[in-house]
Amino acid sequence: MIKGLLSVLVVLVAVTSVLGKPEKTPTTNKPEKKEKRIPQTLSRGWGDQLIWAQTYEEALFWSRSKNKPLLVIFHLDDCPHSQALKKAFAEDKEIQQLADEDFILLNLVYETTDKHLSPDGQYVPRIIFVDPSMTVRADITGRYANRMYAYEPSDIKLLLSNMQRAKKFLKTEL
């Protein structure tokens, strides 16, 4: 019986690992040399008209000095789940407007050294909110118990609601 449960667990872990994994090796993040290259953008397609911080340090600085919550997106170019969420994020006008007006934005294809940004592990896609007080808002989660900061494209309105929450919480606290 215990063996059976263990097997189920192993299968589950394997399935969820595959779901979040890039399909190719990390070296494919870098295009091959000599071909004509399109300049890389900081938005990486998550909203070309939005203003993106480049690094976590920069984002924290802007968050504190502008007193706006920080939204950090962890994703990978070759992860289909990230790509699907990106499309939904970039096409949702309410999200784009709220992001533009009330958030400091950062998207990363690489983990930072700050462990607070991975409260339940390092996986993609994952969206973490940080208060201008530099407190990671671990309480603002999506709907998946095993990956609390993951969102599917169908969760886009939950993400919008979480953004409103991050914004509201901040105001009532200060």
Next chain:
Amino acid sequence: MIKGLLSVLVVLVAVTSVLGKPEKTPTTNKPEKKEKRIPQTLSRGWGDQLIWAQTYEEALFWSRSKNKPLLVIFHLDDCPHSQALKKAFAEDKEIQQLADEDFILLNLVYETTDKHLSPDGQYVPRIIFVDPSMTVRADITGRYANRMYAYEPSDIKLLLSNMQRAKKFLKTEL
């Protein structure tokens, strides 16, 4: 006599501080809202055809895994010295080719938390080399004693020579 020397020193420090300072407040790094924005690039004009890492963590990862030295450029969009060096860097074909083939590249408009990247202070423009062993090459300097990692556009061939040194040193060490 000592007082006189001190005065000269103070004036020198004041002059060099002004030289490297951005002309506007940091908030001008962020364009005003609502105008049609040009998507920000990772190259920021230092070589649109080169592949740039986004963060220091990412750059270190690539440096180690590809066994290539890392070249980190600290600069500011509204610093005329940074802009002049950028032009010289982007237009020098030898530099661009060497950078493309043998270096991991990172340009930052914001300081990292790693104090090793500012051996003699935080100023712009400043170019620091890091070995794939993650050792900052504090020995590879420009020609200014008061700002050892600064380069002027006229120093572009010294920078090229330093890049060759960073590359050569690595090979003879391994």
